[in-house]
Amino acid sequence: MACxxxxxVKSITVDPNLGGLTTYVGNRRTQCLALPxxxxxxxxxxxxxxxCGFNVTASKGAAIMLIVCLVLTMFWARNLLAFCICLLFAGIVGFLWWLDGGKHLKYFTLFLGVMSCIYSILEILDMLVLRKANGSDAQQFAEKYGIFPAQGWGFIxxxxxxxxxxxxxxxxxxxxKSDGTGNSNSTAGAN
Incomplete structure (x- = not known):
């Protein structure tokens, strides 16, 4: 978002215990968009x-983007563990795409989406709302833009x-409204 x-972007640091830190230089708009x-x-x-997880075709589109991101990560990370995890996930996506015309891929896509949303929500609750993390993104946002304290921005x-x-x-x-196979999700009785 900074770019x-x-x-x-000056540097990116990934810490397995504390998340990550991106150091960047930019104007006020950059800070407003990059912090959250x-x-x-x-x-x-x-x-x-x-x-996308509600439709087979949309799930296949999301799977293409996911595989592209996984392949880029495999070459960018240059770490055996990251390479193996990305390869495993790409293999799961490929297998689910192949299996039964991709009908099961939508459930995996839905799982990944819910997992990403819930992780973000729990992280915001833990780091920004329930306890005040000094130096957090919300703390920096509150210092730069005021209006609300850090926990207020975390709540927003x-x-x-x-x-x-x-x-x-x-x-x-x-x-x-269809499950991707032409069947309606409704439970109307047969004539």
Whole structure:
């Protein structure tokens, strides 16, 4: 998000115990968009996967993007464990795509989307709302933009994440009234 909003990323550090740290340089707009991007971006992408999980064809589209991301990660990470995990997930996606015309791929896509949304929601609750994490993104956001304290911004980000999840479920139900096989989801009796 820092790059998209006109900033420049200086470094990215991944800490298995504390998450990650992205150091960037940018203007006020860059900071406003980049600080909540980790939490809200995970919820948004999870919501997209949840939406796609209601239809086989949409799940196949999401699976293509997922495999592209996994392949890029395999070459970028240059770590045997990351390579093996990405290969495993790509294999699962490929197998589910092949199995029974991909009907089971939508459940895996739905699982990944819900997992991403719920993880983001729980992380926001834990780090930003229930306990005040000094140096957190919400703390930095509150220092730069005021209006609310860090926990207030965390609560707002939590509401946005919940809206992404609930909105994706409702949109998926509305958009895909068929299960992808031509069968209606309703339980109307046969004549």
């Amino acid at each position: 998209v909003s006109g900033g420049t 991007a980790g939490y809200l971006g995970s919820s948004l992408l999870g919501g997209i996967l949840v939406f 980000w939590l509401l946005i994440s919940l809206i992404f999840l609930v909105g994706a479920v409702l949109a998926g139900l509305a958009a895909f």
